[in-house]
Amino acid sequence: AKSDGRSCFRFFDEALQPSIEFKASLENDLRDAVFNRDILPYFQPQLNHLHEPIGAEILLRWQHPKHGMISPAEFIPLAEDSDIINRIGTEVLQHACRQLAVWQQDPATANLVLSVNISARQFMQKNFVDTVLSSIETHQCSGSRLRLEITESLMLKNINELAIKIDKLRSHGITLSLDDFGTGYSSLSILRSFPLDEIKIDKSFVDHMLKNANDAHIIRTVINMSSHMGMTVIAEGVETDAQEAFLAKHGCLNYQGYLFGKPMPMEEFNKYINQHMNA
């Protein structure tokens, strides 16, 4: 295992694939991992063009008792191979709703929107919508502050069922964001087929847009299209002032990235919010 520079270890190195045995043992450990003890929700701030916090995305960290911090890029795909993803996903939703209820007590944080990543497998579970609605109900938070990040991989699933679920969620004020936009083959078909609220420009475009004219064209087109379709647009992976300036110039007014803040534990995020709200 070698460090990827984000204090997370990468087991699934391209050069060195993990053995099947190792993967299996990790999957076992994942089954035993307890949310809030081993699996920690981190919060990465999202800001508008005035640099006011508008919300956060929850990103999981696995504190493995033996191997240290494991990135979600490693363990989420493992969890998606089985029903473990549904259990983890439900806990993240519960956690999100509990946090939203706390924020809603304070006018300074009442409007923050919390984004939660939803795996295709989790979304297509029969009782997915009920799970979401019952977490909202249990914690008495407003559905309009909860955002679900989905990906175009959902296009490979049952389209009718997908449409019914999206309608039902949106009828409760829950918003949907299309994550990793532009990285697959069906980004446009999912937009044709379903009403969504937000498009999230993938970090890979943000990384290259200042050097690569095609990436810059794509970003400008996506921003344009979003506004015509009544969707907001947010860019992920914003790391430099120059990137922010380019995005702003072309009308992308919401940002997430290391330039503003890395994913951080809850207490740290609350401090971040306090500092930036009073700025």
Ligand code: C2E
């Ligand atoms: P994602 O949803 O595309 O999340 C964005 C990733 O980009 C996160 O990686 C985040 O830490 C990273 N990032 C954000 N801004 C910057 C930046 O400025 N520079 C750099 N270098 N990176 C940045 P992370 O936290 O490692 O998460 C990886 C993936 O794991 C996520 O990608 C998401 O697909 C998945 N994931 C994380 N938490 C969950 C979860 O609760 N449920 C599901 N289903 N998937 C999750």
Ligand code: CA
């Ligand atoms: Ca995401």
Ligand code: CA
């Ligand atoms: Ca993303």
Ligand code: CA
């Ligand atoms: Ca991404």
